[in-house]
Amino acid sequence: MNNPYIVLPIILQLVAAVVLMFFWTKTKAQKVLSIIFSVAAVLVAAYLLVEVWHSGILITQSGNWKAPFGITFVADLLGVTLVLVSSIAALGVSIFSAGSMREERLKFGYYPVFHFLVMGLQGAFLTGDIFNLYVWFEVIIISSFVLMTLGGKKAQLEGAIKYVSLNLLASSLFLIGIGFLYGLTGTLNMADLSIKIKEIQNIGLVNVTGGLFLVAFGIKSAIFPMYFWLPASYHTPPPAVTAIFGGLLTKVGVYAMLRTFSLIFGGDEFMTVTISIIAALTILGGAFGAMSHRHMSKIFGYLIISHIGFMMVGISIFTEIALLGTIFYLIHDIIVKTNLFMVSGLVLKINGTQDIKDLGGLYKSYPLLSLLMAIPLFSLVGIPPLSGFWAKIFFVEGALEAGDYLLVISVILGSFLTLWIIGKVWTEVFWKKGENLPKQANGVYFDELPPIGKWSMVFPMLLLSFVSLYIGLGAKHVISLSQKIATELVDPSSYIQVVLQNQVP
Amino acid sequence: MKSIIFKTSAKYLLPVLMLFSVFMLLRGHYLPGGGFVGGLMAALAFILHSFAFGLEETKKMIVVHPGLLMPIGLFFALMAGIAPWVFQEPFMTGLWYGEPLRMVGMVGTALLFDIGVYFVVIGSVLTVMFSIREII
């Protein structure tokens, strides 16, 4: 079905960025406008989800060029769900940055760049063209470069060098992959590629191209041998930036893998085995890394890697039940990881440090706040009614069904290690008897903030905790949504049919 | 680079290059050229001027901060993108105004988009170049 307005989430973020650029130095106006635009984006995304749920996949051919010649924007359930979840996370971060971001960073265009970043994310989720996906990826990484270096502290610059160089390399590999695909099939539309790639005789070359995509998206989503840039750079920018990075950036890589491996490559045995080994090693590598660190943001950074591994489980098995787990986990992880980095940002704001050896006694001084922070921490582990739990059942079930016992063991071990790590963080930061930490001269502490500043940091956590409680307790709805998405991924024929409309398949 | 020949020629080259960049911008729809090339050429004209007369002089001449050209250009491009929505057409569909005008050619959203690109390119190239020059 055609609907010209499905690009509205992208346009809205662009409008937000352009409007905010005109208010370059007026930071108060920027804060208010950014929150207003983010709320509007959530509403638009929710409307779009309802629309797609009721009337099926919606498309628009930009410039009125028929597919496969023009760039098609496709709003299928997977894309739209991620648009909604990412705009909720972005709303949280937008409010959180209003309270926690320093003035001098806001004056260098933090908010416009932030909206460009979110625009890139929404574009990547909605596009149906592989080269356009590359363009959105570039929009994302160039905005993330700016956000990462904004402020120019020593550690930030050092982390940024690693982040920038590896991302540039990944983009080059992605582009090589696109070049091969175009050379092989003569088309860039993903639905059209899906049909034409099956007619290629030279399976080896298709697999090499698939490998290039795996490496390119793998660097971006930090899977096993390519994750070292993430813990080296993610803790360096301010907490609000880390929250949006940790919550959303690596997940775009996972989304791109889901899309390309469901539509273009897939069903190849060598690839399946490789991805399953990578998934197991990613889970364990991330968890062991997290165990060996004491800095809260670094621990959470390694946990991102470990949980990317969980999502790779679904991509490697590629049955409906395992994909159901991946989709569910993706939705849960975006919300919870964003929330988690806000928690570590708030801890930093309260105590002036993130070293868990020095921290302590938070439960005694802020009991209610600690309970709020417990929600994302224990959702991440997946204590039964909370949101992380349901997805893991599907992973184990899917892996058992496929007979891949390596994955079963690593998923269970990975969850167990996550529990151990979160337990350690909880006892060290919240239950242990606190010491008086030396105050840093230049920082503004949480106690000294005006009430509105305090609320702007606590409210987004409340919002995201509420969402993650909903995912956990109202799992029925999320599971039926994920079920439908997983069915569409396993059998993409309806996607292809809608995109290519009047074409003979 | 304060040679008199360079300074004098830069003074006359600036308007010529600007005119040429606008020419490039306008012929871009059917022939080689367009907003990006035109924008680069205009930015080069300003950079040449800054080499001859120093950065401060050029900044004084442009008056506005070159960074401001970016949101303006983006705004034009955005308008060109969403204008077709008024006529229930998909995003970015080309809309054209009747007959071609003299000197300008066909007027439509594609031209508006190109003008947007032109401003964004001038703005971003000058911002990058000026900040590199300031660091060095």
Place this chain on the structure above:
Amino acid sequence: MELLLILIIGLLHAGGLYMLLRRSMFKMIIGLILLGNGVNLLIFLLGRLTKGHPPVIDGNAKIFSEIYADPLPQALILTAIVIGFGLQSFAIILIKRVYQVLGTDDLDELNSTDEEI
């Protein structure tokens, strides 16, 4: 012509990778630029070469009477060049800043964010 392009692409990729593996930050960025150019040429080659027939079609022509070049690879390369221009200029400014703040060009000395626990 294809053979020449293949050789150039191979050389650019090899040079780019070699430069990336060096320890100097400055050489790393040169490596990335070489690699980017290699990739652009690769797309150009994979989009099939058509010699002497630009993808600009005469305005009065009603039918395509002869072969003309595929405009899509050229559009892709142009986009990639523009994006590459933005990313590389950012990376160069970043390297300059890093060199000013840290006073070193050696990537092996940029390990404080990795090592501290």
